[in-house]
Amino acid sequence: MIAALRSELVKLFRLSTLLGYAAAAIGFTVMLTVVSILNADNPREHGPIKRVGIDFEQLAEPGGYLAGLETASSLLGIVALAMFAASVAAEFSTGTIRALLVTDSRRRRLLAGKIAGLTIVLVIVVTLAAVVGSIVAFMTAGSQGVDTDAWATVDGVREGAAIWASTALATIVWGLFGAMLAMLSKSAAISIAAGIAYFLIGEQLILHSLWPSTADWLPAGVLDALAQGGTDTLSFTGALALCAIYGAVVYVITSTIFEQRDVVD
Amino acid sequence: MMTTLDTSQRVTPSADPSVPAVRVEGLTKDFGTNRAVDELSFEIPAGGVTGFVGPNGSGKSTTFRMLLGLIKPTAGNAWMLGHPVSDPYRYIARVGALVEGPALYPKLSGYKNLLSLTRLGRISASRIDEVLEIVDLTDRAGDRYESYSLGMKQRLGIAAALLQEPEVLMLDEPTNGLDPAGTVEIRALFRRLAENGTSIIVSSHLLSEIQAACDRLVMIQDGRLLFSGPLDELLAAQHGSVVAVTDDPADGPRLAQLAELAGKSVRIRDLRVEVEAEPEWSAQLGRLALGAGIVLRELRPVEADLETTFLELTATDRKTSP
Numbered sequence: 001m002i003a004a005l006r007s008e009l010v011k012l013f014r015l016s017t018l019l020g021y022a023a024a025a026i027g028f029t030v031m032l033t034v035v036s037i038l039n040a041d042n043p044r045e046h047g048p049i050k051r052v053g054i055d056f057e058q059l060a061e062p063g064g065y066l067a068g069l070e071t072a073s074s075l076l077g078i079v080a081l082a083m084f085a086a087s088v089a090a091e092f093s094t095g096t097i098r099a100l101l102v103t104d105s106r107r108r109r110l111l112a113g114k115i116a117g118l119t120i121v122l123v124i125v126v127t128l129a130a131v132v133g134s135i136v137a138f139m140t141a142g143s144q145g146v147d148t149d150a151w152a153t154v155d156g157v158r159e160g161a162a163i164w165a166s167t168a169l170a171t172i173v174w175g176l177f178g179a180m181l182a183m184l185s186k187s188a189a190i191s192i193a194a195g196i197a198y199f200l201i202g203e204q205l206i207l208h209s210l211w212p213s214t215a216d217w218l219p220a221g222v223l224d225a226l227a228q229g230g231t232d233t234l235s236f237t238g239a240l241a242l243c244a245i246y247g248a249v250v251y252v253i254t255s256t257i258f259e260q261r262d263v264v265d
Numbered sequence: 266m267m268t269t270l271d272t273s274q275r276v277t278p279s280a281d282p283s284v285p286a287v288r289v290e291g292l293t294k295d296f297g298t299n300r301a302v303d304e305l306s307f308e309i310p311a312g313g314v315t316g317f318v319g320p321n322g323s324g325k326s327t328t329f330r331m332l333l334g335l336i337k338p339t340a341g342n343a344w345m346l347g348h349p350v351s352d353p354y355r356y357i358a359r360v361g362a363l364v365e366g367p368a369l370y371p372k373l374s375g376y377k378n379l380l381s382l383t384r385l386g387r388i389s390a391s392r393i394d395e396v397l398e399i400v401d402l403t404d405r406a407g408d409r410y411e412s413y414s415l416g417m418k419q420r421l422g423i424a425a426a427l428l429q430e431p432e433v434l435m436l437d438e439p440t441n442g443l444d445p446a447g448t449v450e451i452r453a454l455f456r457r458l459a460e461n462g463t464s465i466i467v468s469s470h471l472l473s474e475i476q477a478a479c480d481r482l483v484m485i486q487d488g489r490l491l492f493s494g495p496l497d498e499l500l501a502a503q504h505g506s507v508v509a510v511t512d513d514p515a516d517g518p519r520l521a522q523l524a525e526l527a528g529k530s531v532r533i534r535d536l537r538v539e540v541e542a543e544p545e546w547s548a549q550l551g552r553l554a555l556g557a558g559i560v561l562r563e564l565r566p567v568e569a570d571l572e573t574t575f576l577e578l579t580a581t582d583r584k585t586s587p
Contacts, residue, residue: 007385095368
């Protein structure tokens with residue numbers, strides 16, 4: 001797997017690739033950080049982006065400086081889904097999968113290396129978004145009267161690290177869903193469209209029209225709960241466990257499809 | 266022009282020449298209801314250059330893919346270097362391949378494309394410079410793959426196939442996009458690699474190229490084997506022909522009749538009288554024409570070539586197919 005990972009990093013560690021994904025993640029995070037702080041005196045719910053309604057009290061908590069990152073977790077998840085899906089689908093659409101498999105035919109290791117490489121890049125992207133989001137939060141909070149005393153404390157660092165970690169974990173699972181959809185469709189456009197359609201619309205339809213009781217079980221809700229550090233109805237540990245199960249199942253499905261598939265591309 | 270290099274230091278000869286490079290027994294592949302490869306059986310011994318020919322859609326690429334572990338056979342068995350294709354990991358590091366044209370990462374440079382593959386195959390990065398030199402791409406190694414011409418992409422694909430210092434090199438249409446000089450250089454490269462023990466298997470629709478480069482042949486049509494063996498053996502079994510063009514077009518049928526009376530099979534195409542016979546029979550045809558007072562504008566023997574042989578074999582197969 002290490003060889004496959006090192007090979008993958010040659011492809012992923014390109015400035016334009018990193019900048020593209022980082023710009024999207026940073027853009028979403030900065031936008032929601034600013035919106036959260038500017039709207040702190042008038043918090044309200046905004047559809048799937050639930051945490052945009054954050055009040056002064058919540059912002060003043062130790063991890064308040066990463067409220068924007070937490071709020072943007074679904075959008076970062078879409079970035080992750082697109083990143084993983086585009087990378088997997090491109091191997092089939094460009095035919096490069098042939099060059100890889102005639103160099104090393106161990107498909108599960110090849111996939112593991114690719115996913116590991118994408119995960120490393122994704123964590124870098126989320127980290128950059130967290131850092132820039134924090135800087136923007138510190139710069140804008142004062143002018144809006146947000147109490148930032150708890151931010152620059154040990155608790156603040158600890159809480160920030162927890163938000164960063166849970167957001168990163170949630171986006172990795174989003175990415176795994178993207179990889180699975182790309183392995184199924186072999187098309188970046190189809191897999192990204194299908195992923196976004198399900199996570200932003202499909203699951204809402206299921207919850208509001210079919211099975212409202214599944215709110216704490218379906219993937220988008222669980223990933224959102226993980227990124228938020230748990231909700232009133234689903235604890236962080238429960239969300240983490242469900243995410244781990246979703247991630248494992250999705251990964252097994254992806255690798256099984258890859259193992260069994262005839263490479264005719 | 267590609268650099269002519271001594272590849273003797275780079276090529277690891279096959280460990281055991283008695284083990285065939287490829288052995289195929291009843292290999293079959295169905296895609297839904299379409300049978301792409303139909304109970305194919307042949308053997309390619311280690312060493313030498315083998316041509317793999319057949320019309321478009323005859324199953325060449327599908328067979329290549331099965332041999333490389335990219336697709337699974339529906340039935341039958343195949344072995345590469347003595348190992349079953351069901352377990353490609355056991356031989357893939359000893360095989361270099363270019364399947365259905367080069368496909369590398371468009372945004373990466375030629376060098377980084379090869380670097381990615383050397384890392385995956387745990388191959389020394391120093392090998393990159395060597396193979397780039399072999400295919401004469403050293404000067405363009407830093408340029409993006411997407412900026413390459415088709416010929417350059419083809420050469421980089423061949424370089425990628427050479428990275429592993431393969432015992433078996435399988436190349437699908439390797440001279441696509443190459444200029445004539447590049448084609449000659451690639452052919453010479455095959456020869457040098459084959460002399461050092463590498464088994465080269467080349468698929469091409471350019472039969473003249475196959476005839477010039479190969480010493481063995483596997484010929485398939487509609488997924489079925491037409492011929493497998495030494496190229497000389499195939500050509501020796503075929504008749505050449507003698508072509509005559511009469512000065513007066515009205516004499517063509519007369520000359521044809523004379524040749525038929527001599528027991529030969531004759532075709533008249535346009536003004537050309539084609540007599541199926543050994544090339545030496547041209548003297549006899551000349552005498553027959555002279556005796557009948559027929560003036561010939563042209564009289565020449567035609568050696569059996571692969572193209573003619575291929576067309577005859579595939580035509581025969583079509584006629585005999587149900």
